[in-house]
Amino acid sequence: MVFNDGDFVLINYTIKVKNGDNYLVQETTYEDVAKQSNIYDANKKYGPYLIVIGKSTLIAAVNEAIKEMQPGEKKEIKADPSKAYGERREELVIRVPIKQLKRYNIPLRIGQQVEIGGRIGIIERIAERFAYIDFNHPLAGKELLIDLEVVKKIEDFNEKVRYLVERWLGIPGNDIEVSGNQNIINIGLPVKAIYINDLDSKLQLLVGDLYQYIKPEEVNLNIKVNTKEIQSEEKAKEGQEAKEQEAKPQEEKVAEENAK
Template identity: 45%
Template sequence: MALKNGDFVLVNYTLWAIEDGEERIIDTTREEVAVKHNIYDARKRYGATLVVIGKTSLLPAVEKALSEMDVGEKKVIIAEPSEAFGERDERLVLRLPKKTLLQRGIRPAVGLELEVGGRRGVITKVTERFVYVDLNHPLAGKRIKIELEVTRKIEDPAEKVKYLASKWIGIPEGEVKVELSNGEALVKLPPSVLGVSDLEARLARFISDVAELVSDVKKVTVKFTVNLEEARGALEGEKEKEEKREAGEAGGAEGSGEGSEASGGAKEAKPQGGAEEASGS
């Protein structure tokens, strides 16, 4: 039976950009595929991703394909630009005065990403007076080949909450523990998430999705438990490493006066060179 709106499913995908009749892999949820095609990113969490049919923001072609699929099914589709990342719009290539960026402390270079008017763009050209910033999506105007596989459907409300927490907070689902009783969900998160800079905003999105998408849950409690003995041990370990590092740096400075002086001169020269380059522009 085909999937319907509101279904929680785990989906594997691989994307290729089709350019001049050739296919170039650009993204995948499969770690082995990423390694094979030299696009592996150690910062990325690989594995099937959560999709809530009709609710998750997807490429139009992917959303249509999933609505026709069932659990365990695989499909390969070709998406035209209008059903993928959109048509390319030359009006989104902006010309900015170079001196304006320099005044903001930005040293323009081809390939540098920056935000203009709330949109992310990339610098494609730098001249003596102007900088050209392309606000189009990098894949705009390209046909996209998409391989999809629906690996599993999630039915249990507690597991739905767990996957939503994993998605929004950015941690593996195995690190999230959820206890659900009489409509009340207790979500236990590891203390490591306390280091997430935008944790409050992430938690707000998580709570919002639970309220909208998991009708069985009426109340959510989020709990962090910190083992202070472990925390103290970690702090002592970091303090010891810092003391050893400082002792090593002091020894190196005493043992090589000429090297220290030369290094100090290089540091002095760097900001001067940058200032001269900016004013020379």
């Protein structure tokens, strides 16, 4: 199968970075691999990742490999910097006054991730008056080994919309109602949507993706709410907060009580 621009494809991947004679897992969509490699993040959703051929930002090595693969196929590929994230550039290490970082309450510690002018960087070193922030991609200059799997091509229109909604809102596809057609898309969201942090911004990103990848004339978003569902969600939230509080070390609990 040759994929065409605009095709919706689910992939799995594991990115490993060369470190001496070995390769260390840096990122993966497989939960078990993340746990085995000690990079598991409980806040991250693991599972197949959605790409749109010709429109998603992929490194050259992955983009070239996918075009030669079939659904269900797995492949291991090597990528030098020219086919990955490029060479590391010293001019992207920027000197920023410490006063400026303090003004925005940015922690002054080596390895701290910061955002300045819409760019993400890492504090590389700290001098008396300046912090040196590296705006290179973390994998710039690195040789990568990538385990790549093409899971499937998504053909169904409703399924395409559900995956885009899940990508931005984190709501499982089974909880999302989709109807309409390519010109008019109707999306029904469950009550849990109103509890999503920064919902407005995420809805804007979702609508942006819908227009970029599907190009409808109209998108209708509807959140179905009833009091019983709200009560259920609030109880679940209170229960989670109680568990988190119980799991805190005793010293943190004492500090919080003293602060009240």
